[in-house]
Amino acid sequence: MNIRKITAVLVAATLMLVLLPADAQAAPKKMKDGTMFDAEFYAQTYPDVAAAVGTKASALYKHYTTFGIKEGRKPTADAAPAQAAAPAVPGSTAAPVVAPKQFVKRFKGKKVSIVGDSISTFGGCLPQDYVPYYPTDDMPTSDLTWWMQLIRAGGMTYVANASWSGSRVTGNVNEESGNPGCSIKRARDLFGKDKAPDVIFIMMGTNDFLSSVGPDNFAQAYRTMIANMKAVHPGAQIVCLTCIPVISSSGTVMLNALDLTIEDYNAKIRQVASETGVLLCNTCACGISADNYGSYMPGGVHPNAQGMALIASYIVNHL
Secondary structure, three states, X not given: XXXXXXXXXXXXXXXXXXXXXXXXXXXXXXXOOOOEEOHHHHHHHOHHHHHHHOOOHHHHHHHHHHHHHHHOOOOOOOOOOOOOOOOOOOOOOOOOOOOOHHHHHHHOOOEEEEEEOHHHOOOOOOOOOOOOOOOEOOEOOHHHOHHHHHHHHOOXXXXXXXXXXXXXXXXXXXXXXXOOOOOHHHHHOOOEOOEOOOEEEEEOOHHHHHOOOOHHHHHXXXXXXXXXXHHHOOOOEEEEEXXXXXXXXXXXXXOOOOOOOHHHHHHHHHHHHHHHOOEEEOHHHOOOOOOOHHHHOOOOOOOOHHHHHHHHHHHHHHO
8 A cells, every 4th residue: 555545544544533422422331330431421521510510530420420310321331321301490590500510529428408488398298287288280390499499509418308288487486387487396307317507598578578477576586596506507508589479360569457568578688697697698589570480389389390490490500
């Protein structure tokens, strides 16, 4: 073969390599548990994951075993998905939410508990005597709740959920049912099996608004709730979330019997969070409004899967 022919063959071979798809060039490796995993393929196929955890093989494989299998992601180009992919949330962001790197850096590995009312419930995830609102037809799995998406997006660990449908922050601090958010029992119920939370997310106040509790009484109960959380979980970081908008059946921002809106109660949450030195995220500004609530919160109070993703996405991008 002369030099010209050799050169032509080399050029053709080079072009073939360039034109091959990335996944065809990737080299799957057998992991310690026997799973074949292709880090290059995984990063290129799922850029949302690479953006969140980076491109190191160990980080990508951890994502796959922790979340990717449940989300239907493929470990190699020729593998079948482990199960159906997580459902997309129409018109918003896909579930699960992907957090920016700074959020992941701040919360990764933290153990998390949730305090809330119906918006944060899910049957099977609560203490036995607590009352759930979800699951519903459009929220069939806890994977779609705002709090589970938040936990997964941040690489955190779920500990406990002390949320009770219809519960208020105000009430008897010594109530042994745990119903009032300010009760000591509600704080105790944030322990998991041999686990204490590193972070406590609180989203409560909607039912105090709907029940027309006086804002000053609400603020005092909110202070008590935070004090209880600090006393029972002295090492935990507390994050207060303002309440999402409440829309009336006429499609307008709802007024309660005191002619107040949910924003009047959110103002108290901001005030108490500042006074007590805890973190605050203004989830009221997540994007749900009287103009679009039908897409995110059809009944005017309880988010659907699309609304849950919107809330979680706002938190990871603004906290």
